[in-house]
Amino acid sequence: MTTSTRGAHRTPAVLVLEDGRIFRGRAYGAVGATFGEAVFSTGMTGYQETLTDPSYHRQVVVMTAPHVGNTGVNDEDMESKKIWVAGYVVRDPARVPSNWRSTRSLDEELAAQGVVGISGIDTRALTRHLRERGAMRVGIFSGNALPDEGTMLAEVRQAPEMSGADLSAEVATTESYVVPAIGEKKFTVAAIDLGIKGMTPHRMAERGIEVHVLPATATVEDVYAAGPDGVFFSNGPGDPSTADHPVALMRAVLERGTPLFGICFGNQILGRALGFGTYKLKYGHRGINQPVQDRTTGKVEVTAHNHGFAVDAPLDKIAETPYGRAEVSHVCLNDNVVEGLQLLDRPAFSVQYHPEAAAGPHDAAYLFDRFTSLMSTASMEGQRA
Numbered sequence: 001m002t003t004s005t006r007g008a009h010r011t012p013a014v015l016v017l018e019d020g021r022i023f024r025g026r027a028y029g030a031v032g033a034t035f036g037e038a039v040f041s042t043g044m045t046g047y048q049e050t051l052t053d054p055s056y057h058r059q060v061v062v063m064t065a066p067h068v069g070n071t072g073v074n075d076e077d078m079e080s081k082k083i084w085v086a087g088y089v090v091r092d093p094a095r096v097p098s099n100w101r102s103t104r105s106l107d108e109e110l111a112a113q114g115v116v117g118i119s120g121i122d123t124r125a126l127t128r129h130l131r132e133r134g135a136m137r138v139g140i141f142s143g144n145a146l147p148d149e150g151t152m153l154a155e156v157r158q159a160p161e162m163s164g165a166d167l168s169a170e171v172a173t174t175e176s177y178v179v180p181a182i183g184e185k186k187f188t189v190a191a192i193d194l195g196i197k198g199m200t201p202h203r204m205a206e207r208g209i210e211v212h213v214l215p216a217t218a219t220v221e222d223v224y225a226a227g228p229d230g231v232f233f234s235n236g237p238g239d240p241s242t243a244d245h246p247v248a249l250m251r252a253v254l255e256r257g258t259p260l261f262g263i264c265f266g267n268q269i270l271g272r273a274l275g276f277g278t279y280k281l282k283y284g285h286r287g288i289n290q291p292v293q294d295r296t297t298g299k300v301e302v303t304a305h306n307h308g309f310a311v312d313a314p315l316d317k318i319a320e321t322p323y324g325r326a327e328v329s330h331v332c333l334n335d336n337v338v339e340g341l342q343l344l345d346r347p348a349f350s351v352q353y354h355p356e357a358a359a360g361p362h363d364a365a366y367l368f369d370r371f372t373s374l375m376s377t378a379s380m381e382g383q384r385a
Contacts, residue, residue: 013118013142016152028117029110033145035159036060036086038138040127042287046359052079054171054195055306057237060087069094072102073109079197087140088117134282167238168194172216179211187375190228194265195236199358220252229375230259233266240268240278247272254323259374262350270350271311274321284308291333304357311338347374
Protein backbone atom coordinates (compact mmCIF):
# COMPACT_ATOMS: atom_id res chain seq x y z
CA MET A 1 0.00 0.00 0.00
CA THR A 2 1.44 3.39 -0.98
CA THR A 3 0.55 7.04 -0.95
CA SER A 4 2.20 9.82 -2.95
CA THR A 5 3.00 12.90 -0.88
CA ARG A 6 4.83 16.17 -1.36
CA GLY A 7 7.73 16.50 1.01
CA ALA A 8 8.15 12.74 1.26
CA HIS A 9 11.93 13.24 1.40
CA ARG A 10 11.49 14.48 4.97
CA THR A 11 9.43 11.45 6.07
CA PRO A 12 11.33 8.84 8.12
CA ALA A 13 11.80 5.47 6.41
CA VAL A 14 13.26 2.13 7.46
CA LEU A 15 14.77 -0.69 5.38
CA VAL A 16 14.62 -4.13 7.02
CA LEU A 17 16.47 -7.18 5.69
CA GLU A 18 15.25 -10.70 6.40
CA ASP A 19 18.35 -11.44 8.48
CA GLY A 20 17.35 -8.63 10.84
CA ARG A 21 19.72 -5.85 9.75
CA ILE A 22 18.06 -2.44 9.70
CA PHE A 23 18.92 0.82 7.89
CA ARG A 24 17.18 4.12 8.69
CA GLY A 25 16.76 6.96 6.23
CA ARG A 26 14.14 9.11 4.54
CA ALA A 27 11.29 8.28 2.20
CA TYR A 28 12.06 8.65 -1.51
CA GLY A 29 9.23 8.41 -4.02
CA ALA A 30 5.97 7.03 -2.63
CA VAL A 31 5.33 6.66 1.09
CA GLY A 32 4.10 3.28 2.33
CA ALA A 33 5.43 -0.27 2.49
CA THR A 34 6.92 -2.57 -0.13
CA PHE A 35 8.62 -5.97 -0.22
CA GLY A 36 10.91 -7.80 -2.63
CA GLU A 37 14.35 -9.29 -3.11
CA ALA A 38 17.18 -6.90 -2.25
CA VAL A 39 19.73 -6.68 -5.08
CA PHE A 40 22.37 -4.12 -5.99
CA SER A 41 23.13 -2.53 -9.35
CA THR A 42 26.62 -1.21 -10.11
CA GLY A 43 25.67 1.09 -13.00
CA MET A 44 26.53 4.77 -12.61
CA THR A 45 23.92 5.83 -15.16
CA GLY A 46 20.87 4.42 -16.94
CA TYR A 47 18.62 4.36 -13.89
CA GLN A 48 15.49 5.03 -15.94
CA GLU A 49 16.15 1.98 -18.11
CA THR A 50 16.79 -0.09 -14.98
CA LEU A 51 13.56 0.99 -13.31
CA THR A 52 11.44 0.15 -16.36
CA ASP A 53 13.11 -3.19 -17.16
CA PRO A 54 10.48 -5.92 -16.52
CA SER A 55 13.26 -8.27 -15.36
CA TYR A 56 13.38 -6.29 -12.11
CA HIS A 57 9.80 -7.26 -11.20
CA ARG A 58 9.58 -7.98 -7.44
CA GLN A 59 13.11 -6.75 -6.75
CA VAL A 60 14.20 -3.86 -4.54
CA VAL A 61 17.15 -2.27 -6.32
CA VAL A 62 20.02 -0.76 -4.34
CA MET A 63 22.07 1.72 -6.38
CA THR A 64 25.78 1.52 -5.59
CA ALA A 65 26.47 4.87 -7.26
CA PRO A 66 25.95 7.43 -4.48
CA HIS A 67 24.34 10.24 -6.49
CA VAL A 68 21.17 9.27 -8.39
CA GLY A 69 18.52 11.28 -10.23
CA ASN A 70 20.59 14.15 -11.57
CA THR A 71 19.32 13.75 -15.16
CA GLY A 72 15.67 13.47 -14.11
CA VAL A 73 13.15 11.43 -16.10
CA ASN A 74 11.92 11.72 -19.71
CA ASP A 75 9.41 9.90 -21.89
CA GLU A 76 11.91 8.55 -24.44
CA ASP A 77 14.13 6.24 -22.37
CA MET A 78 11.46 3.94 -20.95
CA GLU A 79 12.08 0.23 -21.61
CA SER A 80 8.39 -0.54 -20.95
CA LYS A 81 5.22 1.32 -20.05
CA LYS A 82 5.84 1.41 -16.30
CA ILE A 83 8.34 1.07 -13.49
CA TRP A 84 8.70 -2.58 -12.49
CA VAL A 85 11.04 -2.48 -9.49
CA ALA A 86 9.34 -3.24 -6.18
CA GLY A 87 11.38 -0.59 -4.36
CA TYR A 88 14.33 1.75 -4.84
CA VAL A 89 17.28 2.53 -2.56
CA VAL A 90 19.64 5.48 -3.07
CA ARG A 91 22.15 7.27 -0.91
CA ASP A 92 22.12 10.85 -2.17
CA PRO A 93 19.20 11.75 -4.47
CA ALA A 94 19.58 14.79 -6.71
CA ARG A 95 17.85 17.85 -5.28
CA VAL A 96 17.17 19.35 -8.71
CA PRO A 97 17.45 17.41 -12.02
CA SER A 98 19.54 19.06 -14.72
CA ASN A 99 19.23 17.76 -18.26
CA TRP A 100 17.70 19.26 -21.40
CA ARG A 101 15.60 16.12 -21.97
CA SER A 102 14.24 15.93 -18.42
CA THR A 103 10.52 16.53 -17.94
CA ARG A 104 10.22 15.66 -14.23
CA SER A 105 12.29 14.49 -11.29
CA LEU A 106 12.97 10.86 -10.46
CA ASP A 107 11.39 11.38 -7.03
CA GLU A 108 8.18 12.63 -8.68
CA GLU A 109 8.10 9.70 -11.11
CA LEU A 110 8.55 7.13 -8.34
CA ALA A 111 5.78 8.78 -6.31
CA ALA A 112 3.44 9.02 -9.30
CA GLN A 113 3.82 5.30 -9.98
CA GLY A 114 3.51 4.28 -6.34
CA VAL A 115 7.07 2.99 -5.98
CA VAL A 116 8.26 3.10 -2.37
CA GLY A 117 11.89 4.05 -1.90
CA ILE A 118 14.37 5.12 0.72
CA SER A 119 17.28 7.58 0.60
CA GLY A 120 19.97 8.81 2.95
CA ILE A 121 21.27 5.38 3.97
CA ASP A 122 24.78 3.97 3.64
CA THR A 123 24.32 2.03 0.38
CA ARG A 124 27.98 0.99 0.45
CA ALA A 125 27.44 -0.82 3.76
CA LEU A 126 24.22 -2.36 2.46
CA THR A 127 25.93 -3.55 -0.74
CA ARG A 128 28.79 -5.12 1.22
CA HIS A 129 26.23 -6.86 3.44
CA LEU A 130 24.45 -8.31 0.39
CA ARG A 131 27.77 -9.42 -1.13
CA GLU A 132 28.66 -11.28 2.06
CA ARG A 133 25.25 -12.67 2.95
CA GLY A 134 23.66 -12.88 -0.51
CA ALA A 135 20.50 -11.40 -2.03
CA MET A 136 17.61 -11.69 0.41
CA ARG A 137 14.09 -10.52 1.10
CA VAL A 138 13.67 -6.93 2.21
CA GLY A 139 10.99 -4.46 3.18
CA ILE A 140 10.90 -0.65 3.03
CA PHE A 141 8.52 1.09 5.41
CA SER A 142 7.64 4.78 5.74
CA GLY A 143 4.89 7.04 6.98
CA ASN A 144 1.85 5.36 8.51
CA ALA A 145 3.31 1.99 7.46
CA LEU A 146 6.12 2.32 10.00
CA PRO A 147 5.35 -0.24 12.75
CA ASP A 148 7.75 -1.57 15.39
CA GLU A 149 10.90 -3.45 14.33
CA GLY A 150 9.57 -6.88 15.28
CA THR A 151 6.45 -6.43 13.16
CA MET A 152 8.46 -5.18 10.18
CA LEU A 153 10.85 -8.13 10.33
CA ALA A 154 7.97 -10.60 10.57
CA GLU A 155 6.33 -9.06 7.49
CA VAL A 156 9.58 -9.25 5.52
CA ARG A 157 10.00 -12.93 6.36
CA GLN A 158 6.45 -13.64 5.19
CA ALA A 159 7.14 -12.18 1.73
CA PRO A 160 7.64 -14.69 -1.13
CA GLU A 161 11.16 -15.67 -2.11
CA MET A 162 12.57 -15.33 -5.63
CA SER A 163 13.55 -19.00 -5.79
CA GLY A 164 10.61 -20.88 -7.27
CA ALA A 165 8.91 -17.69 -8.51
CA ASP A 166 7.14 -17.98 -11.89
CA LEU A 167 6.86 -14.34 -12.98
CA SER A 168 7.24 -14.00 -16.75
CA ALA A 169 3.51 -14.16 -17.48
CA GLU A 170 2.98 -11.29 -15.01
CA VAL A 171 5.09 -8.88 -17.05
CA ALA A 172 4.64 -10.14 -20.63
CA THR A 173 2.21 -8.75 -23.17
CA THR A 174 -1.20 -10.40 -23.32
CA GLU A 175 -1.74 -9.48 -26.98
CA SER A 176 0.57 -9.98 -29.93
CA TYR A 177 1.92 -6.90 -31.70
CA VAL A 178 4.29 -6.11 -34.55
CA VAL A 179 7.34 -3.84 -34.60
CA PRO A 180 7.96 -3.04 -38.28
CA ALA A 181 11.38 -3.18 -39.90
CA ILE A 182 13.20 0.11 -40.35
CA GLY A 183 13.86 0.54 -44.06
CA GLU A 184 13.80 -2.53 -46.27
CA LYS A 185 12.30 -5.62 -44.64
CA LYS A 186 14.75 -8.53 -44.80
CA PHE A 187 13.50 -11.03 -42.22
CA THR A 188 10.59 -11.84 -39.90
CA VAL A 189 11.24 -12.84 -36.29
CA ALA A 190 8.78 -14.27 -33.76
CA ALA A 191 9.82 -12.90 -30.36
CA ILE A 192 8.55 -14.62 -27.22
CA ASP A 193 7.91 -11.94 -24.60
CA LEU A 194 9.04 -13.18 -21.19
CA GLY A 195 9.63 -9.59 -20.03
CA ILE A 196 11.02 -8.02 -23.20
CA LYS A 197 12.64 -4.57 -23.15
CA GLY A 198 11.49 -2.04 -25.74
CA MET A 199 14.99 -1.59 -27.14
CA THR A 200 15.27 -5.27 -28.13
CA PRO A 201 12.80 -5.30 -31.06
CA HIS A 202 14.13 -1.85 -32.00
CA ARG A 203 17.66 -3.24 -32.36
CA MET A 204 16.29 -5.95 -34.65
CA ALA A 205 14.14 -3.48 -36.60
CA GLU A 206 17.29 -1.42 -37.27
CA ARG A 207 18.60 -4.47 -39.13
CA GLY A 208 15.58 -4.85 -41.38
CA ILE A 209 13.74 -7.34 -39.18
CA GLU A 210 9.97 -7.25 -38.73
CA VAL A 211 9.38 -8.43 -35.15
CA HIS A 212 6.17 -10.21 -34.12
CA VAL A 213 6.11 -10.01 -30.31
CA LEU A 214 4.09 -12.88 -28.81
CA PRO A 215 2.83 -13.52 -25.26
CA ALA A 216 4.74 -15.83 -22.94
CA THR A 217 1.86 -18.30 -23.34
CA ALA A 218 2.30 -18.53 -27.13
CA THR A 219 2.13 -22.00 -28.68
CA VAL A 220 4.33 -23.40 -31.42
CA GLU A 221 1.39 -22.84 -33.80
CA ASP A 222 1.33 -19.17 -32.80
CA VAL A 223 5.06 -18.89 -33.44
CA TYR A 224 4.98 -20.37 -36.93
CA ALA A 225 1.79 -18.54 -37.91
CA ALA A 226 4.03 -15.47 -38.17
CA GLY A 227 6.10 -17.20 -40.86
CA PRO A 228 9.35 -16.52 -38.98
CA ASP A 229 12.85 -16.68 -40.38
CA GLY A 230 14.03 -16.78 -36.78
CA VAL A 231 12.71 -17.07 -33.24
CA PHE A 232 13.79 -14.96 -30.27
CA PHE A 233 13.34 -15.61 -26.52
CA SER A 234 13.57 -12.49 -24.37
CA ASN A 235 14.80 -11.54 -20.93
CA GLY A 236 12.41 -11.74 -17.98
CA PRO A 237 12.07 -12.13 -14.21
CA GLY A 238 11.77 -15.15 -11.95
CA ASP A 239 13.28 -18.58 -11.49
CA PRO A 240 14.02 -20.41 -14.78
CA SER A 241 13.31 -23.75 -13.11
CA THR A 242 9.60 -22.82 -13.23
CA ALA A 243 9.57 -22.00 -16.95
CA ASP A 244 8.35 -25.34 -18.28
CA HIS A 245 6.18 -23.90 -21.06
CA PRO A 246 8.93 -21.71 -22.61
CA VAL A 247 11.34 -24.66 -22.41
CA ALA A 248 8.90 -26.94 -24.25
CA LEU A 249 8.31 -24.22 -26.85
CA MET A 250 12.03 -23.75 -27.40
CA ARG A 251 12.54 -27.47 -27.84
CA ALA A 252 9.86 -27.46 -30.56
CA VAL A 253 11.74 -24.64 -32.32
CA LEU A 254 15.04 -26.51 -32.00
CA GLU A 255 13.42 -29.63 -33.50
CA ARG A 256 12.51 -27.63 -36.60
CA GLY A 257 15.98 -26.14 -36.90
CA THR A 258 14.77 -22.53 -37.10
CA PRO A 259 17.49 -19.95 -36.28
CA LEU A 260 17.15 -19.09 -32.60
CA PHE A 261 18.49 -16.36 -30.33
CA GLY A 262 17.92 -15.90 -26.58
CA ILE A 263 18.83 -13.12 -24.17
CA CYS A 264 19.10 -13.39 -20.36
CA PHE A 265 16.06 -15.47 -19.31
CA GLY A 266 16.16 -16.78 -22.88
CA ASN A 267 19.71 -18.04 -22.24
CA GLN A 268 18.50 -19.94 -19.18
CA ILE A 269 15.60 -21.37 -21.22
CA LEU A 270 18.07 -22.59 -23.85
CA GLY A 271 20.20 -24.13 -21.11
CA ARG A 272 17.23 -26.06 -19.76
CA ALA A 273 16.10 -27.04 -23.27
CA LEU A 274 19.53 -28.57 -23.88
CA GLY A 275 19.38 -30.52 -20.62
CA PHE A 276 21.52 -28.31 -18.39
CA GLY A 277 20.45 -27.22 -14.92
CA THR A 278 20.12 -23.70 -13.53
CA TYR A 279 20.96 -22.31 -10.10
CA LYS A 280 20.61 -19.13 -8.09
CA LEU A 281 23.64 -16.88 -7.80
CA LYS A 282 24.61 -15.58 -4.36
CA TYR A 283 23.97 -11.95 -5.28
CA GLY A 284 23.74 -11.94 -9.07
CA HIS A 285 25.09 -9.61 -11.75
CA ARG A 286 23.41 -6.23 -12.16
CA GLY A 287 24.87 -3.14 -13.78
CA ILE A 288 26.41 -1.90 -17.02
CA ASN A 289 30.09 -2.65 -16.39
CA GLN A 290 30.48 -6.44 -16.32
CA PRO A 291 33.45 -7.96 -18.24
CA VAL A 292 32.57 -10.91 -20.48
CA GLN A 293 34.78 -12.84 -22.89
CA ASP A 294 33.37 -14.04 -26.20
CA ARG A 295 35.18 -17.35 -26.46
CA THR A 296 34.45 -17.62 -30.18
CA THR A 297 36.61 -14.55 -30.90
CA GLY A 298 38.65 -14.10 -27.70
CA LYS A 299 37.45 -10.51 -27.37
CA VAL A 300 36.46 -9.05 -24.00
CA GLU A 301 33.32 -6.92 -23.83
CA VAL A 302 32.01 -4.56 -21.18
CA THR A 303 28.38 -5.57 -20.86
CA ALA A 304 25.04 -4.81 -19.17
CA HIS A 305 23.64 -7.47 -16.82
CA ASN A 306 20.54 -8.14 -14.79
CA HIS A 307 20.36 -11.76 -13.64
CA GLY A 308 20.18 -13.62 -10.37
CA PHE A 309 20.18 -17.13 -11.88
CA ALA A 310 22.67 -18.87 -14.17
CA VAL A 311 23.08 -21.96 -16.34
CA ASP A 312 25.09 -24.89 -15.01
CA ALA A 313 26.97 -25.95 -18.16
CA PRO A 314 30.55 -27.29 -18.48
CA LEU A 315 33.16 -24.62 -19.23
CA ASP A 316 35.91 -27.02 -20.24
CA LYS A 317 34.33 -29.24 -22.87
CA ILE A 318 31.77 -29.57 -25.64
CA ALA A 319 28.58 -31.20 -24.37
CA GLU A 320 26.37 -33.65 -26.21
CA THR A 321 22.68 -32.67 -26.15
CA PRO A 322 19.49 -33.95 -27.82
CA TYR A 323 20.05 -31.25 -30.46
CA GLY A 324 23.71 -31.89 -31.18
CA ARG A 325 26.87 -30.49 -29.70
CA ALA A 326 26.76 -27.41 -27.47
CA GLU A 327 29.42 -25.24 -25.87
CA VAL A 328 29.75 -22.26 -23.57
CA SER A 329 30.39 -19.32 -25.91
CA HIS A 330 30.68 -16.51 -23.34
CA VAL A 331 31.95 -16.40 -19.76
CA CYS A 332 32.04 -13.70 -17.07
CA LEU A 333 35.62 -12.81 -16.21
CA ASN A 334 34.72 -11.84 -12.63
CA ASP A 335 33.47 -15.26 -11.52
CA ASN A 336 33.43 -17.68 -14.51
CA VAL A 337 29.62 -17.71 -14.66
CA VAL A 338 28.23 -18.99 -17.97
CA GLU A 339 27.24 -15.95 -20.04
CA GLY A 340 26.39 -17.58 -23.36
CA LEU A 341 25.65 -20.87 -25.12
CA GLN A 342 25.73 -21.99 -28.73
CA LEU A 343 24.84 -25.12 -30.62
CA LEU A 344 27.41 -26.36 -33.11
CA ASP A 345 25.06 -28.47 -35.22
CA ARG A 346 21.98 -26.19 -35.31
CA PRO A 347 21.56 -22.41 -35.74
CA ALA A 348 20.92 -21.48 -32.10
CA PHE A 349 22.75 -19.36 -29.53
CA SER A 350 22.08 -17.20 -26.50
CA VAL A 351 23.72 -14.79 -24.07
CA GLN A 352 23.01 -14.12 -20.41
CA TYR A 353 23.56 -10.37 -20.65
CA HIS A 354 21.96 -7.51 -22.63
CA PRO A 355 23.40 -6.64 -26.06
CA GLU A 356 20.49 -4.21 -26.62
CA ALA A 357 21.59 -2.10 -23.59
CA ALA A 358 19.95 1.28 -24.20
CA ALA A 359 22.02 3.11 -21.61
CA GLY A 360 25.12 1.34 -22.89
CA PRO A 361 27.61 -0.13 -23.26
CA HIS A 362 27.23 -1.24 -26.85
CA ASP A 363 30.16 -3.66 -27.14
CA ALA A 364 27.81 -6.62 -27.70
CA ALA A 365 25.49 -5.12 -30.34
CA TYR A 366 27.18 -7.39 -32.91
CA LEU A 367 25.11 -10.31 -31.54
CA PHE A 368 22.08 -9.03 -33.42
CA ASP A 369 24.20 -9.13 -36.59
CA ARG A 370 25.16 -12.70 -35.70
CA PHE A 371 21.46 -13.57 -35.46
CA THR A 372 20.85 -11.90 -38.82
CA SER A 373 23.70 -13.92 -40.35
CA LEU A 374 22.16 -17.16 -39.07
CA MET A 375 18.85 -16.29 -40.73
CA SER A 376 20.60 -15.27 -43.95
CA THR A 377 22.53 -18.56 -44.08
CA ALA A 378 19.37 -20.58 -43.36
CA SER A 379 17.53 -18.71 -46.10
CA MET A 380 20.24 -19.43 -48.68
CA GLU A 381 20.36 -23.10 -47.71
CA GLY A 382 16.59 -23.27 -48.06
CA GLN A 383 16.78 -21.79 -51.55
CA ARG A 384 19.44 -24.30 -52.59
CA ALA A 385 17.31 -27.15 -51.22
